[in-house]
Amino acid sequence: MTDDRRTLATSAVRLAPRLLGAVVTSEVGGQTVAIRLTEVEAYEGAADPASHAFRGPTTRTAVMFGPPGHLYCYFSYGMHWCANVVCGVDGTAAAVLLRAGRVIDGLDAARARRPAARRDVDLARGPARLAGCLALGSATNGVDLLDDSSQVRLTGVRSRRLTGVVAGPRVGISVATQAPWRFWLAGDPTVSSFKAGGRRRRGAGPAD
């Protein structure tokens, strides 16, 4: 295992704050787009009821159980794709959701992929928006982010977290809502606005 991959063979909570400031570069579709990460969330697999991997491996989550340094993409709400960096040692299912970032290369291609974005800081402000900018989806699920020949690569993972990294509750989940496993760069305009986790339950109103 390379040194780079070894640095990812750690828990999601330990890795997540060190991904802030790192760069994801996509060459999908022959267009280069690079994003500097400003917001992430840690998901710890078997120990974390909010993780897709909590109930054990399935077809969808197989990549999460593999070696670190690969990309886990999943389809959400019937419309969107979101992307994670798989971490932890081979056989565990930890991963870090890429929630937001700043486009630092390929601005024109990113704008073309996200016509709804009014400002450039909105292009990758949110996990599905970020995946849209980089054209991540089913075709990129499982790619090795540490292989120079991959269409999607991760560079610049820090050995120590940057100053200005803050932590708080994760977004959009209905269990384990209190764990402060969302990390972002304080004051950065590309970070998504906070929304409390725990959506309203349908068809489960008060019984009386």
Add this chain to the structure above:
DNA sequence: AGGACGATTAACT
């Protein structure tokens, strides 16, 4: 075989 529910976003009022 059927149904509930999303690690969301954009467009409304």
Add this chain to the structure above:
DNA sequence: GTTAATCGTCCTC
């Protein structure tokens, strides 16, 4: 502030 869009996945018959 609210809500529609839209479908794969997983759980329960």
